[in-house]
Amino acid sequence: xxxxxxxxxxxxxxxxxxxxxxxxxxxxxxxxxxxxxxxxxxxxxxxxxxxxxxxxxxxxxxxxxxxxxxxxxxxxxxxxxxxxxxxxxxxxxxxxxxxxxxxxxxxxxxxxxxxxxxxxxxxxxxxxxxxxxxxxxxxxxxxxxxxxxxxxxxxxxxxxxxxxxxxxxxxxxxxxxxxxxxxxxxxxxxxxxxxxxxxxxxxxxxxxxxxxxxxxxxxxxxxxxxxxxxxxxxxxxxxxxxxxxxxxxxxxxxxxxxxxxxxxxxxxxxxxxxxxxxxxxxxxxxxxxxxxxxxxxxxxxxxxxxxxxxxxxxxxxxxxxxxxxxxxxxxxxxxxxxxxxxxxxxxxxxxxxxxxxxxxxxxxxxxxxxxxxxxxxxxxxxxxxxxxxxxxxxxxxxxxxxxxxxxxxxxxxxxxxxxxxxxxxxxxxxxxxxxxxxxxxxxxxxxxxxxxxxxxxxxxxxxxxxxxxxxxxxxxxxxxxxxxxxxxxxxxx
Amino acid sequence: xxxxxxxxxxxxxxxxxxxxxxxxxxxxxxxxxxxxxxxxxxxxxxxxxxxxxxxxxxxxxxxxxxxxxxxxxxxxxxxxxxxxxxxxxxxxxxxxxxxxxxxxxxxxxxxxxxxxxxxxxxxxxxxxxxxxxxxxxxxxxxxxxxxxxxxxxxxxxxxxxxxxxxxxxxxxxxxxxxxxxxxxxxxxxxxxxxxxxxxxxxxxxxxxxxxxxxxxxxxxxxxxxxxxxxxxxxxxxxxxxxxxxxxxxxxxxxxxxxxxxxxxxxxxxxxxxxxxxxxxxxxxxxxxxxxxxxxxxxxxxxxxxxxxxxxxxxxxxxxxxxxxxxxxxxxxxxxxxxxxxxxxxxxxxxxxxxxxxxxxxxxxxxxxxxxxxxxxxxxxxxxxxxxxxxxxxxxxxxxxxxxxxxxxxxxxxxxxxxxxxxxxxxxxxxxxxxxxxxxxxxxxxxxxxxxxxxxxxxxxxxxxxxxxxxxxxxxxxxxxxxxxxxxxxxxxx
Numbered sequence: 012x013x014x015x016x017x018x019x020x021x022x023x024x025x026x027x028x029x030x031x032x033x034x035x036x037x038x039x040x041x042x043x044x045x046x047x048x049x050x051x052x053x054x055x056x057x058x059x060x061x062x063x064x065x066x067x068x069x070x071x072x073x074x075x076x077x078x079x080x081x082x083x084x085x086x087x088x089x090x091x092x093x094x095x096x097x098x099x100x101x102x103x104x105x106x107x108x109x110x111x112x113x114x115x116x117x118x119x120x121x122x123x124x125x126x127x128x129x130x131x132x133x134x135x136x137x138x139x140x141x142x143x144x145x146x147x148x149x150x151x152x153x154x155x156x157x158x159x160x161x162x163x164x165x166x167x168x169x170x171x172x173x174x175x176x177x178x179x180x181x182x183x184x185x186x187x188x189x190x191x192x193x194x195x196x197x198x199x200x201x202x203x204x205x206x207x208x209x210x211x212x213x214x215x216x217x218x219x220x221x222x223x224x225x226x227x228x229x230x231x232x233x234x235x236x237x238x239x240x241x242x243x244x245x246x247x248x249x250x251x252x253x254x255x256x257x258x259x260x261x262x263x264x265x266x267x268x269x270x271x272x273x274x275x276x277x278x279x280x281x282x283x284x285x286x287x288x289x290x291x292x293x294x295x296x297x298x299x300x301x302x303x304x305x306x307x308x309x310x311x312x313x314x315x316x317x318x319x320x321x322x323x324x325x326x327x328x329x330x331x332x333x334x335x336x337x338x339x340x341x342x343x344x345x346x347x348x349x350x351x352x353x354x355x356x357x358x359x360x361x362x363x364x365x366x367x368x369x370x371x372x373x374x375x376x377x378x379x380x381x382x383x384x385x386x387x388x389x390x391x392x393x394x395x396x397x398x399x400x401x402x403x404x405x406x407x408x409x410x411x412x413x414x415x416x417x418x419x420x421x422x423x424x425x426x427x428x429x430x431x432x433x434x435x436x437x438x439x440x441x442x443x444x445x446x447x448x449x450x451x452x453x454x455x456x457x458x459x460x461x462x463x464x465x466x467x468x469x470x471x472x473x474x475x476x477x478x479x480x481x482x483x484x485x486x487x488x489x490x491x492x493x494x495x496x497x498x499x500x501x502x503x504x
Numbered sequence: 505x506x507x508x509x510x511x512x513x514x515x516x517x518x519x520x521x522x523x524x525x526x527x528x529x530x531x532x533x534x535x536x537x538x539x540x541x542x543x544x545x546x547x548x549x550x551x552x553x554x555x556x557x558x559x560x561x562x563x564x565x566x567x568x569x570x571x572x573x574x575x576x577x578x579x580x581x582x583x584x585x586x587x588x589x590x591x592x593x594x595x596x597x598x599x600x601x602x603x604x605x606x607x608x609x610x611x612x613x614x615x616x617x618x619x620x621x622x623x624x625x626x627x628x629x630x631x632x633x634x635x636x637x638x639x640x641x642x643x644x645x646x647x648x649x650x651x652x653x654x655x656x657x658x659x660x661x662x663x664x665x666x667x668x669x670x671x672x673x674x675x676x677x678x679x680x681x682x683x684x685x686x687x688x689x690x691x692x693x694x695x696x697x698x699x700x701x702x703x704x705x706x707x708x709x710x711x712x713x714x715x716x717x718x719x720x721x722x723x724x725x726x727x728x729x730x731x732x733x734x735x736x737x738x739x740x741x742x743x744x745x746x747x748x749x750x751x752x753x754x755x756x757x758x759x760x761x762x763x764x765x766x767x768x769x770x771x772x773x774x775x776x777x778x779x780x781x782x783x784x785x786x787x788x789x790x791x792x793x794x795x796x797x798x799x800x801x802x803x804x805x806x807x808x809x810x811x812x813x814x815x816x817x818x819x820x821x822x823x824x825x826x827x828x829x830x831x832x833x834x835x836x837x838x839x840x841x842x843x844x845x846x847x848x849x850x851x852x853x854x855x856x857x858x859x860x861x862x863x864x865x866x867x868x869x870x871x872x873x874x875x876x877x878x879x880x881x882x883x884x885x886x887x888x889x890x891x892x893x894x895x896x897x898x899x900x901x902x903x904x905x906x907x908x909x910x911x912x913x914x915x916x917x918x919x920x921x922x923x924x925x926x927x928x929x930x931x932x933x934x935x936x937x938x939x940x941x942x943x944x945x946x947x948x949x950x951x952x953x954x955x956x957x958x959x960x961x962x963x964x965x966x967x968x969x970x971x972x973x974x975x976x977x978x979x980x981x982x983x984x985x986x987x988x989x990x991x992x993x994x995x996x997x
Contacts, residue, residue, distance in 0.1 A: 022562040024610035024854040027583075027595050030556035032608055038552035054910050056888040056917025056936070059531035063523035063641050064557065064597075064627060065579070069515045086558070086595070088581035090520075102520050102579070104557075115525055117517035124935045126920045134557060148556050159920035163899050167918070170907070294899075301900035302907040361517040395549040406656050406787075407794035414663070414795040417547050424549025425660070427619045427652035442617045443549070 029141025030148055040388040041379055045132050045152060047178045048373065052130040052154050055171045060129040062111035064136075068101035070114045072360055086138045086147075104136035108153045109357070109370070116157045116368075117361035126158040132375075155370030157357065162291045165190075165325040165353055165369045166298035172329050172349055172371055173308040179378065180387040185333045186348075189312035191326045192292050193319050193352070198285015199260040199278050203253040212247045213257065214320045220261050221316070228261065229254055256280065263313045268296040271311045291325060322352030327371065335384045345381050349373040394444030396423040396499055399437070400430035401452040408456065412449055412495055419496045421503070440466060446503050449495070450487075460489050463498045522634025523641055533881040534872055538625050538645060540671040541866065545623040545647050548664045553622040555604035557629075561594035563607045565853055579631045579640075597629035601646045602850075602863070609650045609861075610854035619651040625868075648863030650850065655784045658683075658818040658846055658862045659791035665822050665842055665864055666801040672871065673880040678826045679841075682805035684819045685785050686812050686845070691778015692753040692771050696746040705740045706750065707813045713754050714809070721754065722747055749773065756806045761789040764804045784818060815845030820864065828877045838874050842866040887937030889916040889992055892930070893923035894945040901949065905942055905988060912989045914996070933959060939996050942988070943980075953982050956991045 026032060033041070049059065068087055085103040092099030105111050108131045116127065132152045141147055154171065156164040169188050176186045196217075200210055216231040223231070230236035232254040235246035249257075256278050263274035272293050279285025292311050299309050315328050331345035351371030358366040382388040396416055398409045409425045416423035424443075426436045440448045450462040469486035490498040519525060526534070542552065561580055578596040585592030598604050601624045609620065625645045634640055647664065649657040662681050669679045689710075693703055709724040716724070723729035725747040728739035742750075749771050756767035765786050772778025785804050792802050808821050824838035844864030851859040875881040889909055891902045902918045909916035917936075919929045933941045943955040962979035983991040 021854055021856065022565060023560070024563065024607050025560070026556055026607075026611070027558055027560050027593060028591060030558055032556060032604075032612075033552075033554040035551040035553075038554050042552075054913070054915050056890075056915060058528040059526075059535075060528075061526040061531050063519055063525060065520055065523055065629070065641065067516070067518070067520050070517065072515060086581065088579065098521060100520060111525075114517050114519075118519070119525075124932055128917065136558070148558065156920060160922075161899070161920050163903060163918060164920050167903070167920075297900050298903050301904045303904075303911075361514055363514065397549075406654070407790050410656060410660070410791050411794045411796075418796075420547070422547050422549060424621065425656065427649060427654050427657050427660075429653075439617055 027147075029139075029146055031146055036393055039393070040382070041150065041375065044179050044379055044382060044388065045150075045375070048152060048175045049130065049132065051171060051175045051178045055128070055167065055174075057128040057130045057154055057171075060112070060115065060131050061133065062105070062108075062115060062131070064104055064134070065102050066105055066111060066114065068103045071103055071105065071110050072113075084138055086136050106137055107135050108133065108151050108372070109155070112153075112155055112157070112370075113357045113360065116358045116366065120358070120362065126156050126164065128154075128156045130154040150375035152373040152375050153370055155368055157368040158366055159369070160367040162294050162325060162353075163298055165291075165327070166295040166302070168351065168369060168371050169295070169309045169327050170299060170302045170304045172327070172351075172373075173304055175373070176329060176348075176378075180382060180385070181331065183308060185385075186329060186331050187307070188309035188327055188329045189315045190292065190295060190309060191311070191313050191315040191319065192288040193322050193324055193326060194284050194288025194291065195275055195279060195313065196260060196288075196319055198280075198282035198288055199256045201282040201285060202278070202280035203249070203256045205249065205253060205257075209247055209249070211320075213249070216247060217257065217261060217316050218320070220314060225258055225262060229258060232257060260313050261316070264311075268306055268311045271313065272296070275311075275313060288324075295325060317347070318350055318352055321354065323355045324353030325369065326350075326352035329371075329373075331381050333385070335381075345384065347374070348378045348381060394422075394440075394446060396421060396447045396449065396503075397436070397440035397443060397445040398423065398425045398449040399433065399440070400426050401433070401450060402456075403430050405451075405456065408451070409449075412451075412461070415496055416499060419500075421496070421499060441470075447499050449499075451492075455489070459492050461492050461495055461498075463488050463490055463495070463502065465502045468502075520640075522632075522639055524639055529886055532886070533875075534643065534868065537672050537872055537875060537881065538643075538868070541645060541668045542623065542625065544664060544668045544671045548621070548660065548667075550621040550623045550647055550664075553605070553608065553624050554626065555598070555601075555608060555624070557597055557627070558595050559598055559604060559607065561596045563854075564596055564598065564603050565606075577631055579629050599630055600628050601626065601644050601865070602648070605646075605648055605650070606850045606854065609851045609859065613851070613855065619649050619657065621647075621649045623647040643868035645866040645868050646863055648861055650861040651859055652862070653860040655787050655818060655846075656791055658784075658820070659788040659795070661844065661862060661864050662788070662802045662820050663792060663795045663797045665820070665844075665866075666797055668866070669822060669841075669871075673875060673878070674824065676801060678878075679822060679824050680800070680805075681802035681820055681822045682808045683785065683788060683802060684804070684806050684808040684812065685781040686815050686817055686819060687777050687781030687784065688768055688772060688806065689753060689781075689812055691773075691775035691781055692749045694775040694778060695771070695773035696742070696749045698742065698746060698750075702740055702742070704813075706742070709740060710750065710754060710809050711813070713807060718751055718755060722751060725750060753806050754809070757804075761799055761804045764806065765789070768804075768806060781817075788818060810840070811843055811845055814847065816848050817846035818862065819843075819845035822864075822866075824874050826878070828874075838877065840867070841871045841874060887915075887933075887939060889914060889940045889942065889996075890929070890933035890936060890938040891916065891918045891942040892926070892933070893919050894926070894943060895949075896923050898944075898946075898949065901944070902942075905944075905954070908989055909992060912993070914989070914992060934963075940992050942992075944985075948982070952985050954985050954988055954991075956981050956983055956988070956995065958995045961995075 085106050087101055087103035089101050090098050134148050135151050136148050169190055173188050205213055217228055220228050231246055232249045233246050233251055235244050237243055259278040263271055263278055265271040265274055275289045296311055318326050328347055329349040330347050333345055334342045335345050337343050349371055353369040357368045398413045400409055413423040413425045446467055448464040448466055455461060465486040472486055578599050580594055580596035582594050583591050627641050628644050629641050662683055666681050698706055710721055713721050724739055725742045726739050726744055728737055730736055752771040756764055756771055758764040758767055768782045789804055811819050821840055822842035823840050827835045828838050830836050842864055846862040848858055850861045891906045893902055906916040906918045939960055941957040941959055948954060958979040965979055
């Protein structure tokens with residue numbers, strides 16, 4: 012056995028490409044953020060749902076057409092077909108939290124309340140080429156209302172999203188929830204007499220509004236334009252008269268919701284679907300006021316075009332408006348951290364019945380990055396008080412000290428490595444981010460005292476102080492053993 | 505497109521066999537329990553670690569020998585080998601939290617503090633035949649100390665386990681952490697002159713001590729016995745003289761730790777490894793006292809034999825000692841909810857260096873079941889106040905009510921289904937487990953009042969009251985609109 016093992020090459024200690032581990036504060040900071048969001052969702056009547064990570068490829072659906080490569084985009088495998096055991100089904104890791112919600116809404120349609128408000132937080136997996144900062148497992152955080160056709164459901168989710176952002180620490184004024192409506196765009200296309208076969212092209216071009224601006228989109232909708240590299244991009248072929256209402260739509264944001272809605276009514280002309288879309292936005296605007304969500308928190312904004320191709324009604328996006336420095340040191344707005352909207356056909360694949368639904372997804376990693384950029388995550392000292400071991404035979408004394416500190420609610424641990432080299436113990440305390448080290452040798456034990464070393468102050472003195480100051484060791488004080496907890500409290504506050 | 509869809513059979517809305525979803529309280533109750541455990545672990549200096557769900561089969565290790573069926577026991581699949589993309593590696597879902605810890609301890613050995621205390625909580629996956637109550641995805645909750653050879657690490661984990669059980673609500677006296685040591689058993693086998701080739705058989709037989717008792721094990725160690733079905737089970741072939749120290753070991757628990765340790769010293773005779781094992785247990789007993797953990801919480805108990813075959817030093821198990829009724833209505837002790845011990849070779853596979861480690865794993869589902877059996881989980885009302893919709897055009901008013909309640913910290917939602925049938929709204933409120941329904945028709949709105957309906961009281965009256973009492977509707981009261989929040993507070997307390 013031992014011989015065999017020697018012959019085998021050692022396995023590589025590596026995560027698979029595109030996967031990563033989360034250590035310490037990575038875990039607690041994300042958890043604290045998600046807990047705050049969950050509290051807001053809970054208070055709005057949303058129930059948690061945790062689906063299994065594994066689904067049948069059949070239920071996930073999106074990837075069915077590619078029968079030869081059912082694992083394109085997903086991690087999939089075929090179960091062995093064993094009598095009484097494996098089914099021979101293709102199984103896969105969920106690639107988002109919406110597809111499992113569709114399956115649940117269909118599977119439990121007779122048991123779930125209707126409408127069903129649920130939130131879900133957890134990892135999803137994508138079988139994509141990994142790259143810098145692009146991982147194949149990442150967190151999503153979704154809230155959806157299934158079974159309500161009322162735009163009150165959409166308004167509620169926008170208000171809840173604003174509340175959630177404030178709950179994690181984003182100040183009012185540092186974010187905005189922008190709301191648009193696919194139906195208004197449909198009305199605009201109708202008003203502009205855009206042919207059905209051109210609609211998809213128009214959608215693709217207005218998606219570039221953020222990047223190329225009004226004139227760029229005008230060119231793309233009509234005769235085409237050259238991009239930065241000089242390559243010619245073909246236009247959709249609309250006349251300028253046809254493009255005008257589309258541009259009016261994109262730029263119809265006014266000084267307030269009332270003005271924006273007036274502009275939109277003009278842009279949709281006589282289109283019935285367009286009028287319906289504008290009415291829905293007006294109703295959402297009214298509901299937001301009713302929920303005490305002012306326009307500085309959530310606002311009608313027709314320049315939101317992301318997702319317009321996917322959603323069927325209201326579309327929303329949350330943007331952080333404060334500036335951060337990018338990789339090259341340039342100031343830029345932090346940008347989008349959440350998006351969502353109303354969609355059809357969620358449950359229809361399974362049951363044949365149309366079930367209206369609306370929802371939002373928060374980009375967990377992006378929002379956490381924003382909190383870190385603003386100093387809103389991970390500011391608290393997380394390291395434990397480290398009780399060092401001067402005398403291996405008095406481990407029980409050291410454990411008593413740690414237990415006393417813990418009983419007082421203070422995070423504390425005894426050094427459990429080889430105690431021989433005391434310098435290693437202080438290096439360890441440093442690595443742990445500990446605020447305080449406790450030291451008690453035989454001499455101190457005999458005198459009934461302990462040394463309490465302020466590691467934060469100690470580090471500052473080591474960096475800044477003169478030799479005399481350093482020798483005075485103001486960071487280390489001797490206290491009676493009975494005052495241990497009080498002395499540590501004085502330092503960590 | 506629509507035509508094609510019609511032809512395709514509808515997908516089944518089902519979880520794969522052996523997988524399940526967790527709804528509402530299933531999620532929150534488990535989360536509350538794990539949060540309390542995490543707080544205890546954190547206070548003891550343990551850091552969270554969240555590894556990726558996916559590992560290479562090579563790193564997971566256990567399944568390497570079966571090269572033809574690398575997915576026996578695990579869910580595994582082979583990546584496509586694509587230039588610049590997929591590696592062609594076999595990937596798998598983690599089957600426990602220890603194998604990933606081994607990989608992490610090796611991969612990050614130069615960065616992690618040493619010793620490294622970490623806890624991990626999360627799902628693991630087993631490709632096993634599913635059965636009633638046996639799922640292929642379930643939660644584990646582990647705490648391990650990697651890199652400390654000191655039994656202070658073992659003692660600390662036993663104390664922490666006791667604290668964790670109390671933190672989730674298990675009363676002192678309702679649980680016991682029992683501690684044994686593989687080295688003591690090794691000493692006993694040495695004292696009994698058991699041959700090396702017999703040791704494994706002896707271990708297998710003493711594992712049955714719980715079931716067959718002292719005399720049963722005696723038979724199994726010597727000449728064999730008949731089981732309940734009359735089948736003959738071959739004995740190991742020890743003499744009665746050889747079996748005696750083994751039985752002495754198993755039954756050496758005395759009135760207190762001191763007595764138990766005396767009995768163990770007698771059982772190991774002159775064995776050096778046995779004496780080392782007893783010394784370790786004595787040290788652990790002393791450290792527990794130092795940490796203020798009395799013998800009614802954690803105790804030396806040589807009858808703990810589960811895991812003795814796997815672990816290399818101290819072994820521990822947490823048992824819940826209160827009685828519950830089993831499936832057949834018989835009283836029985838709840839039993840084991842956690843187990844662990846010291847193990848070697850964790851990191852050695854990767855690096856060739858021995859790294860001592862010790863840890864414990866809590867059975868999340870079992871502990872949660874215990875809390876439910878004791879009424880310690882899910883007792884709080886979780887449903888929201890439901891604001892009903894009498895008048896579709898006044899949705900804004902209803903949303904204002906819900907927003908006011910939420911601003912006061914009360915969980916609340918507006919009914920978002922079709923409001924036509926009012927009975928459906930009350931049925932919905934019922935299904936949601938809501939404590940209160942709010943009702944305001946046009947008449948009430950004109951008079952500036954709302955109806956506040958106590959659904960809990962209402963249900964009791966519906967079940968018990970006479971017709972006259974029922975007609976009096978004591979569960980429904982009219983209050984001024986301005987008193988909405990106060991009136992709801994009076995009911996939900």
